[in-house]
Every structure is written in C-alpha cells, then in structure tokens.
Amino acid sequence: VPDYGDVDREREKQAAAEAAAVLVRDGMRVGLGSGTTTEDLLPALARRRLSIRCVAAAPHIEREARELGLIVDPFDSVDHLDIAIDGADKIADDGWLIKGGGAAHTREKIVAAAAGEFVVIADSTKCVPALAPPVPLELLRFGLPATMRHLGSVTIRDVPPSPDGGVIADYRGDVADPAALSAWLSSVPGVVAHGLFPPDMVTLVLIGRGETVEQRRFQPARG
Numbered sequence: 001v002p003d004y005g006d007v008d009r010e011r012e013k014q015a016a017a018e019a020a021a022v023l024v025r026d027g028m029r030v031g032l033g034s035g036t037t038t039e040d041l042l043p044a045l046a047r048r049r050l051s052i053r054c055v056a057a058a059p060h061i062e063r064e065a066r067e068l069g070l071i072v073d074p075f076d077s078v079d080h081l082d083i084a085i086d087g088a089d090k091i092a093d094d095g096w097l098i099k100g101g102g103a104a105h106t107r108e109k110i111v112a113a114a115a116g117e118f119v120v121i122a123d124s125t126k127c128v129p130a131l132a133p134p135v136p137l138e139l140l141r142f143g144l145p146a147t148m149r150h151l152g153s154v155t156i157r158d159v160p161p162s163p164d165g166g167v168i169a170d171y172r173g174d175v176a177d178p179a180a181l182s183a184w185l186s187s188v189p190g191v192v193a194h195g196l197f198p199p200d201m202v203t204l205v206l207i208g209r210g211e212t213v214e215q216r217r218f219q220p221a222r223g
C-alpha cells in the first residue's frame with residue numbers, strides 16, 4: 001500500500017491545481033472555491049497573467065486571490081461564470097462529491113451551479129469507491145433544535161458560523177443512496193445547503209496521482 005505522506009499529497013494537489021489553471025482562458029469569469037487545493041490554484045492562476053475576473057466562495061480566498069493580483073468581484077453583480085474550480089473532501093467513482101470540510105459548501109455550490117464548467121481538483125486520497133458520512137450541512141439558527149430533531153443523526157461542528165450566519169453541522173446517517181439523501185436533506189426546513197454535489201454538476205475531476213494528473217469527465221460543459 002503506497003504511503004501518501006504530506007509531501008506526496010501536497011505535490012498531487014499542486015499538480016491538479018496547475019492542470020486546472022491551464023483550462024482558464026483570457027476573458028473568462030472564474031469561480032474560485034475554497035480549501036487548501038484551491039489555495040494552490042491561486043498562484044498557478046496568477047502566474048498565467050490572464051485577463052480574467054473571479055468571484056470567490058470564501059472571504060479568505062477572495063483576500064488571497066487579490067493579494068496575488070487577481071481581480072475578484074462580489075458575487076452579487078454577476079449571473080454566470082465560465083468555469084468554477086474547487087476542491088472536494090470525497091470523490092466517488094460515480095462522480096458524487098462530498099464537500100464542506102471547510103464549511104463553505106453553501107457558497108461553493110452556488111458558485112459551481114453558476115458555472116458552465118465545474119472542475120474539481122484533488123489529491124488521490126480523496127477518491128473513494130462510494131461516499132461515506134459525514135455530510136456537511138449549513139443550518140439556519142432559527143429553529144435549530146427542531147431542525148436537528150428532524151434530521152436525527154446530526155452533530156453541530158465546533159467552528160464559527162458561515163459568512164452568511166449559518167450553523168455548520170454534519171449529517172452522520174446512511175449515505176448509501178446519495179440521490180435520495182440529497183433530495184431528503186434539501187426538503188428539510190432549516191437546512192440551508194448540504195455538501196452532496198451530484199455528478200450532473202461536475203464537468204471534470206482532476207486528480208493528482210503520483211507524478212501524473214488523472215482526468216475523469218462526468219458532464220459536457222454547460223456553456
């Protein structure tokens with residue numbers, strides 16, 4: 001069994017991030033996710049010196065991107081992005097993702113859904129044959145105990161609220177049927193967003209694996 005030490009993982013994340021940066025072309029509107037792999041994307045993107053405008057799913061990514069010279073607009077004046085690039089916590093063979101390890105999945109999902117292409121970047125440790133709990137949730141503070149009672153297997157995460165004031169939690173129940181779980185979680189009043197991302201949202205997954213970058217295509221670009 002290969003030993004994926006921190007150095008190997010970091011190299012794989014960087015390779016995936018650099019491969020994604022190459023997909024960005026002059027004039028594009030680019031959605032930036034969050035997490036350490038997205039942080040590797042920022043310098044790779046800045047080095048290309050393209051004429052692009054970005055939006056960011058997290059305030060610290062917005063800050064870091066600006067520090068590197070990238071233009072970041074608020075996401076209240078743009079209704080379409082050409083490409084969004086983001087990391088993931090788990091990538092199943094069938095293209096389902098779990099995101100939100102960094103508690104930013106609500107905004108990340110809005111950014112991904114607005115983009116013609118959603119490109120996921122990750123090291124090889126993120127690949128799993130099938131998803132497993134937990135699934136990150138963002139919950140409204142209003143009625144929180146009632147929402148938690150409805151959800152059953154859920155724990156509040158000991159992290160600050162989201163930038164939108166939501167409470168970050170983790171669903172710990174069965175994840176065997178992600179489509180059914182996704183529909184059910186979306187139907188529970190008080191759930192702002194969950195961290196299950198369906199394959200029909202994902203254009204391309206770039207996985208750093210050893211010295212190479214593996215590409216898995218799930219959907220054609222949405223234009």
Ligand code: 5RP
Nearest residue numbers: 035036037087100101102104
């Ligand atoms: C944050 C996310 C991240 O994309 C996910 O947690 C992966 O992070 P990293 O690139 O640090 O492994 O979903 O909400």
